[in-house]
Amino acid sequence: MEGHLCANLKTSVEKPLAASPPSCIALLKVYRELLVSKIRHTQCLIDNLINNEYFSTEDAEIVVQFPTQADKVRKILDLVQSKGEEVSEFFIHVLQNVTDAYYELQPWLDEIGYQPSENICSKPVINTDPVSRYCQKLRYELGRDSKFVTSYAQREEMLLEEIYSNSIMEMVNFTNESLGEVCQLQALFDDAVGVINEDGETIYVFGDAGIGKSILLQKIQSLWAKKQLDIGAKFFFHFRCRMFSCFKEDEAVCLKDLLFRYNCYPDQDPTEVFHHILQFPHTVLFTFDGFDEIYSNFDLSSVPEMCSPNEPIHPLVLLVSLLRGKLLKGSKKILTARTGTEIQRNIIRKKVLLRGFSSNNLKEYTAMFFKDVGQRTLILNQLEANPNLHSLCSVPLFCWIIFKCYEHFHSMFDSHELPDCSVTLTDVFLLMIEVHLSRSLKTSLLKNNVRSQAEVFKSRKETLLALGKIAYKGMRNSIFIFEQEEVSSANISEEDLQLGFLRTVKGYSGCDDQSTYEFLHLTLQSFFTALFLVMEERAGNKELLQFFNECSSAEAAQRTCFHVPWLKKPLTGEDPFRNNEHFHFTNLFLCGLLSRSNEKLFKHLVLPAVIRKKRKTLITYLGESMKSHLKGVTRSRLPKYNQVQVQPNFVWMLRCIYETQNEKVGKLAAKRMHANYIKLTYCNAYSADCSAISFVMHHFQKRLALDLDNNNINDYGVKQLLPCFSKLAVIRLSVNQITDHGARILYEELSKYQIVSYLGLYNNQITDIGAKYVAKLIEECSSLEYVKIGANKITSEGGKCLAQAIQKSTTMFEIGMWGNQVGDEGAKAFAEALRNHPRLTNVSLAFNGITTEGGKSIAEALQHNNSVKIFWLTKNELDDEAAMSFAEMLKINKKLVHLWLIQNQITAKGVKYLSEALKENTAIKEVCLNGNLISQEEAKAFESEERIVCF
Numbered sequence: 001m002e003g004h005l006c007a008n009l010k011t012s013v014e015k016p017l018a019a020s021p022p023s024c025i026a027l028l029k030v031y032r033e034l035l036v037s038k039i040r041h042t043q044c045l046i047d048n049l050i051n052n053e054y055f056s057t058e059d060a061e062i063v064v065q066f067p068t069q070a071d072k073v074r075k076i077l078d079l080v081q082s083k084g085e086e087v088s089e090f091f092i093h094v095l096q097n098v099t100d101a102y103y104e105l106q107p108w109l110d111e112i113g114y115q116p117s118e119n120i121c122s123k124p125v126i127n128t129d130p131v132s133r134y135c136q137k138l139r140y141e142l143g144r145d146s147k148f149v150t151s152y153a154q155r156e157e158m159l160l161e162e163i164y165s166n167s168i169m170e171m172v173n174f175t176n177e178s179l180g181e182v183c184q185l186q187a188l189f190d191d192a193v194g195v196i197n198e199d200g201e202t203i204y205v206f207g208d209a210g211i212g213k214s215i216l217l218q219k220i221q222s223l224w225a226k227k228q229l230d231i232g233a234k235f236f237f238h239f240r241c242r243m244f245s246c247f248k249e250d251e252a253v254c255l256k257d258l259l260f261r262y263n264c265y266p267d268q269d270p271t272e273v274f275h276h277i278l279q280f281p282h283t284v285l286f287t288f289d290g291f292d293e294i295y296s297n298f299d300l301s302s303v304p305e306m307c308s309p310n311e312p313i314h315p316l317v318l319l320v321s322l323l324r325g326k327l328l329k330g331s332k333k334i335l336t337a338r339t340g341t342e343i344q345r346n347i348i349r350k351k352v353l354l355r356g357f358s359s360n361n362l363k364e365y366t367a368m369f370f371k372d373v374g375q376r377t378l379i380l381n382q383l384e385a386n387p388n389l390h391s392l393c394s395v396p397l398f399c400w401i402i403f404k405c406y407e408h409f410h411s412m413f414d415s416h417e418l419p420d421c422s423v424t425l426t427d428v429f430l431l432m433i434e435v436h437l438s439r440s441l442k443t444s445l446l447k448n449n450v451r452s453q454a455e456v457f458k459s460r461k462e463t464l465l466a467l468g469k470i471a472y473k474g475m476r477n478s479i480f481i482f483e484q485e486e487v488s489s490a491n492i493s494e495e496d497l498q499l500g501f502l503r504t505v506k507g508y509s510g511c512d513d514q515s516t517y518e519f520l521h522l523t524l525q526s527f528f529t530a531l532f533l534v535m536e537e538r539a540g541n542k543e544l545l546q547f548f549n550e551c552s553s554a555e556a557a558q559r560t561c562f563h564v565p566w567l568k569k570p571l572t573g574e575d576p577f578r579n580n581e582h583f584h585f586t587n588l589f590l591c592g593l594l595s596r597s598n599e600k601l602f603k604h605l606v607l608p609a610v611i612r613k614k615r616k617t618l619i620t621y622l623g624e625s626m627k628s629h630l631k632g633v634t635r636s637r638l639p640k641y642n643q644v645q646v647q648p649n650f651v652w653m654l655r656c657i658y659e660t661q662n663e664k665v666g667k668l669a670a671k672r673m674h675a676n677y678i679k680l681t682y683c684n685a686y687s688a689d690c691s692a693i694s695f696v697m698h699h700f701q702k703r704l705a706l707d708l709d710n711n712n713i714n715d716y717g718v719k720q721l722l723p724c725f726s727k728l729a730v731i732r733l734s735v736n737q738i739t740d741h742g743a744r745i746l747y748e749e750l751s752k753y754q755i756v757s758y759l760g761l762y763n764n765q766i767t768d769i770g771a772k773y774v775a776k777l778i779e780e781c782s783s784l785e786y787v788k789i790g791a792n793k794i795t796s797e798g799g800k801c802l803a804q805a806i807q808k809s810t811t812m813f814e815i816g817m818w819g820n821q822v823g824d825e826g827a828k829a830f831a832e833a834l835r836n837h838p839r840l841t842n843v844s845l846a847f848n849g850i851t852t853e854g855g856k857s858i859a860e861a862l863q864h865n866n867s868v869k870i871f872w873l874t875k876n877e878l879d880d881e882a883a884m885s886f887a888e889m890l891k892i893n894k895k896l897v898h899l900w901l902i903q904n905q906i907t908a909k910g911v912k913y914l915s916e917a918l919k920e921n922t923a924i925k926e927v928c929l930n931g932n933l934i935s936q937e938e939a940k941a942f943e944s945e946e947r948i949v950c951f
């Protein structure tokens with residue numbers, strides 16, 4: 001049509017006006033039908049024409065009398081043309097400037113090459129288009145909604161801007177291997193990094209409870225609202241996934257209503273706004289928070305995969321269709337869920353893992369939280385002295401609770417310390433409850449500033465029971481949102497609500513006049529559930545253990561059936577969205593509340609005999625379940641070790657054991673392992689879990705190997721391992737978050753006991769400072785044989801220290817340095833260490849920025865070495881000259897078995913030296929040269945020498 005009309009223009013208008021551009025009146029005439037069909041909005045045009053006094057109010061009234069949009073446009077065109085060239089020009093100028101409304105005409109405007117005159121440019125154009133207005137409203141409302149951190153209860157809202165701190169955020173691949181840290185939120189949307197599936201559209205952010213997934217979305221929302229997120233998103237729709245559980249099975253909603261009713265409603269012309277969204281899906285950003293919180297019996301397999309944007313259907317189908325890109329294809333989507341939630345791979349574009357606060361993040365957060373420098377120093381000192389608390393602080397939610405408690409005790413009792421009994425997560429939650437309760441108490445009850453937790457709890461026993469009851473009922477039925485009626489019928493009064501454990505949420509059920517509530521955080525609902533099970537005397541064994549059973553049955557179900565909850569058909573009656581972390585938390589708190597150390601607290605709340613009985617039941621159950629869990633684990637026999645590889649769920653078992661603080665249970669667990677090599681790799685263990693690990697491991701009598709590779713452990717975690725260092729012969733902490741401070745702790749502890757033979761620190765955050773501690777350990781610890789410290793941040797300085805230490809060591813067998821930056825200086829120091837070394841057998845200096853200069857030193861030193869058998873120099877910058885030195889060395893050295901020179905800059909000339917040298921060396925089995933500057937053709941010359949591997 002446009003092309004056709006353009007052709008018309010060329011024949012009818014262009015010729016006579018070849019020297020000057022066509023008149024605007026002429027353009028409006030020629031393109032009349034195009035304009036009539038593409039202009040959907042007349043109001044904005046009228047507003048602008050009136051505003052510039054081109055139209056009178058009568059003109060406007062005439063236009064609005066016409067019933068159809070097309071007729072309105074025709075009338076405007078008639079009027080505009082009749083008013084002359086200037087008005088016609090201004091009319092086109094408005095079309096060009098209000099792009100949101102007249103986007104369909106933009107190609108036409110480009111085609112006619114419309115350039116407004118200076119006079120017209122000076123005329124103001126206002127945008128009264130419904131789409132633009134809606135965008136403004138969205139920005140305003142989303143900005144307002146994201147301003148405060150909502151979990152700070154009703155009374156104590158804090159500005160997001162004043163409390164949000166960066167945390168560790170990593171792009172990972174499908175197997176959760178790191179693809180690098182995300183330093184700026186904008187990078188989440190940048191296709192240059194981290195895309196693991198081109199066809200997927202969803203950025204999947206995952207992490208543990210309280211790690212900051214929701215607040216991250218809030219931050220993104222806030223940046224978008226302030227126009228500080230430049231990703232081309234005009235629309236932003238935020239959904240909390242738990243709302244999808246609120247819809248009945250037979251409920252149906254169309255996409256338009258889902259977007260507008262549950263976010264922000266357009267004041268004008270919703271149909272047009274929706275039409276725009278459908279036309280430009282790539283301008284829409286969705287955030288879906290907490291996929292793990294959907295609980296529904298809705299059978300997704302009963303609906304077709306395709307669904308129309310206009311057809312009413314169950315909201316869950318809309319959600320899934322959006323995520324799959326079946327609806328609004330091309331829109332940007334961020335989905336969050338807790339670690340372990342199964343998400344169908346093909347919807348995922350990027351995977352982002354939240355790991356909580358690093359030590360520096362924690363410092364930043366502390367500075368934001370405690371504006372007073374003195375108070376800040378006090379809390380940091382206290383955390384330093386209490387590693388249990390410190391390691392809990394790597395989870396932002398727990399950190400916030402701890403800080404809030406500290407703040408309270410500081411203000412109430414002028415105490416500079418948290419009560420020293422705070423060791424476990426249960427203790428921390430108990431403190432939080434105490435803080436909330438005591439805020440509402442008359443000061444007389446606080447007995448002249450003498451703190452009594454028991455008394456505070458006693459005074460609000462009924463409130464605690466009522467909250468516990470509603471939490472428990474919800475937990476049993478997977479309900480996290482409570483209607484006003486349920487709250488009232490549980491005898492929760494207005495005063496109880498003021499305590500801040502429950503907060504109001506926007507009504508999801510459509511009846512906005514009624515308040516709906518949820519617990520401040522899901523973990524708090526878990527806590528109250530456990531508290532109820534302890535306080536309710538009628539709760540028998542079955543009730544007490546029901547959530548343990550839920551966890552074990554879900555585990556069994558997961559193994560056998562649905563790994564992809566919303567694609568594979570679940571077992572009849574199974575909830576396809578099931579996630580059981582909140583049950584795990586309930587069990588953990590149950591163990592903590594029933595621990596002996598809390599006996600005093602509960603003395604006034606429950607009959608002591610009842611508590612004792614419950615404790616006995618729980619401990620017996622833990623013992624039994626440990627036995628059955630350990631039956632199913634993978635065991636292997638290694639030289640000197642019996643290895644057991646536990647499942648990630650075993651970490652929950654350890655956490656529960658720790659929470660009991662019962663040494664007998666810890667000892668029993670150690671005994672039941674029947675192993676001395678404990679492999680806890682890929683278990684998603686975080687620093688605070690090291691307390692639990694130590695709690696069990698310190699019961700081992702003899703030397704122990706502990707493999708904690710690929711977890712989320714930082715320096716505080718290392719500190720938590722203090723009780724077991726005296727037993728550790730093997731300690732593997734590769735692919736974690738350890739920095740120089742952690743390296744220092746390892747040096748101080750391991751050098752005390754002199755039994756460690758293997759230290760694994762590959763892929764951490766260690767710099768030259770930490771390398772010096774590791775070097776000291778190598779030097780001072782005569783048992784040490786293996787050190788893996790590759791993929792850290794070690795340069796020549798650290799490299800030299802390590803090399804010098806190795807030179808002095810007579811026990812070191814292997815040093816792994818892959819992926820540091822020791823360069824030639826470091827290489828030379830290693831060369832010195834190798835000269836006449838009595839024992840060092842495996843050496844990797846791969847990917848260390850070593851050039852020929854460093855390579856030559858190594859080759860020369862190896863002429864005087866009788867111990868090294870395998871040497872990796874892969875991915876460096878060695879050329880033919882270096883190859884020549886290695887060739888010379890191979891004529892003399894008769895011990896080296898494998899030489900890896902993969903991915904260097906050696907040409908056929910260098911290979912020739914090496915192959916010649918091999919004629920005089922029968923010891924070497926392989927010189928690997930793949931990825932050097934050798935062609936297939938050239939490689940043929942060395943075919944007869946099988947030990948030279950070029951491809």
Ligand SMILES: Nc1ncnc2c1ncn2[C@@H]1O[C@H](COP(=O)(O)OP(=O)(O)OP(=O)(O)O)[C@@H](O)[C@H]1O
Pocket residue numbers: 149150151152163164165166167207208209210211212213214215216290337338365396397398400521522523
């Ligand atoms: N980056 C951060 N900066 C400051 N505070 C944070 C940060 N991350 C989390 N918090 C604190 O922790 C609380 C819990 O965080 P959030 O609700 O985002 O966790 P979550 O990962 O969504 O948890 P869940 O999976 O249990 O819903 C927040 O309300 C806030 O107080």
